[in-house]
Ligand SMILES: Cc1cc2nc3c(=O)[nH]c(=O)nc-3n(C[C@H](O)[C@H](O)[C@H](O)COP(=O)(O)OP(=O)(O)OC[C@H]3O[C@@H](n4cnc5c(N)ncnc54)[C@H](O)[C@@H]3O)c2cc1C
C-alpha cells in the first residue's frame with residue numbers, strides 16, 4: 009500500500025505540502041509528488057481539495073483479518089499506588105461507562121464494564137464497584153504492592169484473555185505508560201498513547217481515540233479497525249468520574265498473582281518533597297510564566313492561598329529556576345484540569361496549552377494583547393501582572409469580607 | 410558489555426509554528442534532528458561503556474536519510490551503527506516498529522538496550538517497553554539515575570509521578586531514559602572525522618527474517634484516521650472598562666461561578 013498523486017487531478021495548489029508532517033511531498037513540474045519518506049500517515053488525503061491523492065493497494069496487501077466482533081465490553085486497569093487508588097482509575101470507570109452506553113445505544117448490545125486491580129486490598133476492589141465497575145478482577149501478592157512491569161503485564165494480559173473485552177483503557181500515568189505497552193505487545197494489538205477524547209464510532213464498534221501529537225501542535229484521531237482489543241492510555245484529569253454510589257456493588261473475582269516472574273525488582277521508594285503539593289489535584293491553579301519574574305511568584309503564592317489553590321508554572325519559569333519542575337504545566341509537565349486556572353505572564357505556547365486548556369474557567373493576565381493565551385481564556389485582562397495581581401488580591405479580599 | 414541505543418530521526422517539533430489565519434502548521438525548513446531524549450540515551454550508553462568496557466551500537470529504523478542521525482551518533486562516540494531501512498517498514502506504528510527493532514537487537518545480542526523516554530513527533534513512549542516484551546527481557550522506564558552497573562545487573566532510579574523507585578534489574582535489560590539523567594557530550598574532532606567516512610550497516614526486512622504481515626502498515630493495528638489542529642475554546646466572556654473595572658467585573662464573575670468562597 010502506498011499513496012500516489014493523480015496527476016490529472018492535481019492542480020498544483022500545494023495544500024498537501026503543508027499537511028505532511030514528514031516533508032515527504034515535493035512539487036515537480038507543478039504537480040505534487042509523494043516521496044519514499046512517506047510514512048503513510050494520510051494527513052494529506054483529507055487536505056487535498058481536489059481529492060487527487062489516492063491510496064494504492066499493492067498486490068497481496070491484506071487489511072488485517074481479525075474479526076472486529078471478537079470480545080465485548082470495556083475493561084479498565086485500575087491503578088493503585090502504595091495502597092491508594094489513583095484518581096484516574098475512577099475517571100476511566102466514568103469513561104468506560106459512557107462507552108458501554110454508546111455501544112448499547114448504537115449496536116443494541118448490553119456490555120460489561122470490568123476493572124483489573126493489581127495489588128492493594130479488597131477495600132479498593134469494592135470501591136471500584138461504587139464508581140461504576142460491574143466486575144472487578146483482583147490480583148494480590150507480596151510482589152504486587154509495588155509496581156513491577158513484568159508481573160503487572162503478565163497479570164493484566166491474562167485477565168484480558170479471560171474477560172475478552174473489546175476495549176481496554178488505562179491511565180497515561182508513569183505506571184500505565186510503562187507497562188501497558190508490554191501488554192499490547194503480548195496481545196499483539198494496537199495501543200494509542202495519552203488520549204484526550206474517546207468516542208465510539210456511529211456503528212458502535214470502533215473506538216475513536218483522539219490524542220495530541222507533534223508536541224501538541226496537532227491532534228490525531230486513531231482507530232484500531234482490525235484487531236481486538238482496542239487499547240488506549242488516557243490522560244489523567246480529562247475524563248469525568250461518576251459520583252460515588254454507596255450502594256453499588258461489583259462482583260469481585262480473585263486473580264492468581266502468585267506465580268509471576270520478575271527480573272527487575274523495586275528495592276526502595278523515595279517520595280519527592282517538591283511533589284507534596286500535587287497541582288494536578290488542585291481545584292484552583294495560579295500559574296506564572298516568564299512575565300511574572302522571580303519576585304512575582306510571591307504574589308502568585310499569595311493569590312493562590314487566598315483561593316485555596318496551588319501555584320503552577322510555564323516551562324520558561326521552571327527553566328529560570330523560579331519554581332521546581334513539579335509545578336510545571338504542559339506537554340513536558342503535568343496536565344491539569346482545575347475549576348479555575350489563572351495564567352499570569354504566560355504567552356500560551358501550544359506546549360503549555362495542551363496541559364491546561366480543558367480547565368473549566370481560564371483567566372489570562374498578560375500585557376501583550378496578541379498573546380495566544382487569550383485564545384483559550386474565558387476572561388482576559390490586558391495588563392501588567394505587577395499591577396493586576398495585587399488589584400485582584402485586594403478586590404477578592406473585599407468581596408469576601 | 411554489548412550496549413545498543415535506539416535512536417530516531419524526527420522533525421524538530423519545537424520549530425513548528427501555527428499559521429493563525431489558515432490554522433495549518435508552518436513547517437518550511439524545519440530541520441531533522443535526533444530525538445532529544447535519544448541523545449540522553451546515547452550519553453547513558455557511552456558513559457556506561459566508558460566505565461565497564463564494551464561497545465555501543467546505535468540502531469535506527471527509518472528512511473535512507475536517517476543515516477545522518479547515525480553519523481551524528483558516531484561523531485559523539487558510538488562504535489557502530491545499524492540502519493533498518495526498507496519500503497516495507499513505511500507506515501509502522503509502535504507495534505510494528507518495536508517488532509522490527511527487536512529483530513535487529515536480537516541479532517546484535519545486546520545485553521543493555523537504551524531508548525529515549527519518548528519520541529517528540531509521536532510522544533507515545535511505547536516503543537521501549539514493547540521492544541522489551543518482544544525480546545522477553547525486563548525493562549525500566551524513565552530512568553533518572555544509574556546507581557551501579559555490573560556484568561550481571563544494573564541498579565537505577567525510576568522517576569514516578571510521586572517520587573522515584575530504586576530498581577534492580579538483571580541483564581539483559583532495556584532502559585528508557587529522561588532528560589535529567591545526564592548532559593549529552595559534544596562530538597569530538599576525532600569522532601567527526603570518523604563520522605564523515607562512516608557507512609552504517611544496512612538491514613532490510615529480508616535480512617531480519619520478518620514476515621510481511623508483521624511490518625509497516627500491514628503489521629500496524631492502529632491507523633491514523635484524521636489529523637486536525639486543536640481548536641480554541643468557544644466560550645469567551647469579554648471584560649470591559651478600565652483596568653480597575655475589569656478586575657472588579659472579574660471578581661464578580663468568579664464569585665458567581667463559585668470559583669472561590
Ligand atoms: C518539546 C517541548 C516541550 C515543552 N513543554 C512545555 C511545557 O510542558 N510547559 C510549558 O509551559 N512550556 C513548554 N514548552 C515551552 C513552550 O514552547 C514555551 O517556550 C513556554 O511555555 C513559554 O513560557 P512563558 O509563556 O512563560 O514565556 P514567554 O513565551 O516568554 O511569555 C511570557 C509572556 O509574559 C508576558 N509578560 C511579560 N511581562 C509581563 C508583565 N509584567 N505583565 C504581564 N505579562 C507580561 C509577555 O507578553 C509574554 O506573553 C515546551 C517546548 C518544547 C519545545
Ligand SMILES: Nc1ncnc2c1ncn2[C@@H]1O[C@H](COP(=O)(O)O)[C@@H](O)[C@H]1O
Nearest residue numbers: 415416470524525527528533534535536
Ligand atoms: N524508528 C525508530 N528507530 C529507532 N528507535 C526508535 C524508533 N522509534 C522509536 N524509537 C525508540 O523508542 C523511543 C520511544 O519512542 P516512541 O514510542 O515513538 O515515543 C525513542 O526515544 C527511541 O529510543
